[in-house]
Amino acid sequence: MTDLRPAGAVLIVLTLLLWFAGVGLVTSEPPSGSFVFVVDGYLITGTLSQGVIGHGGRVRMLMSIDQTISSQYGPVNIVGSGTWVGETDFHSFNGVITDVVGTIQACVIFYCQTGDFAGTGTWSGSMSWNNTVGTQGSGVFRGALTLTGQQITSSGQVAIAGNWTDTFQS
DSSP: OOOOHHHHHHHHHHHHHHHHHHHHHOOOOOOEEEEEEEETTEEEEEEEEEEEEOGGGEEEEEEEEEEEEEOSSSEEEEEEEEEEEEEEOSSEEEEEEEEEEEEEEEEETTEEEEEEEEEEEEEEEEEEEETTTEEEEEEEEEEEEEEEOSSOSOOEEEEEEEEEEEEEBO
């Protein structure tokens, strides 16, 4: 009669290795957040990613917008990016929004107008901690977008204000 204990032990070890290897592969997505604001009655949403709290309480987040909204005249596509930098005392946040650039394209039937925008702003908020996700922040921001372009009928500065939330890596 053959002794099955060594084979059983090997099977258990392999099962445990595969199970733990699977745990390593099943990871959550990097922490991310969002921001929202309203322009002319339209809700604009964007993503905040790579939120990091560094040495000395320095904070950095990357923002992006890639949204198409439906207007009464047709679709409006907004694509943009920027950087949020600031600092925290580990109770509150404050900082500036820099390097905001993007494009906006509004189409009516077969005719489209395209323009560029650039912007700056400020942001502030408070910090909280959660056992499940870690360090979180939320607050408000204010800024201005400057619309330019030969194809866009209205240009100039547009004031924006909204809310933000993000999860940070330390």
